[in-house]
Amino acid sequence: MNFTDSKRIIETGLVWAGWNDEQKEGMIKAMEAVNKQIPRKVIKTEKCSQACPDCLQPVNGKYCTLCGQALYYGY
């Protein structure tokens, strides 16, 4: 199972009836954490050629040092 599979399972679980607000919040937090682990393509902005697609800060590693988003480069 990879992180994309985990995301799908959490998304499916979220729509089930019967969760209380605390449980829903916990699942949303888990989803946010999983989303950070699925690499997203670095983008170009007006200010820099390599920016995090989530927080728009300049990046040059496998993870954004500000928000923790997993990254990939290239086409």
Ligand SMILES: [Zn+2]
């Ligand atoms: Zn970021």
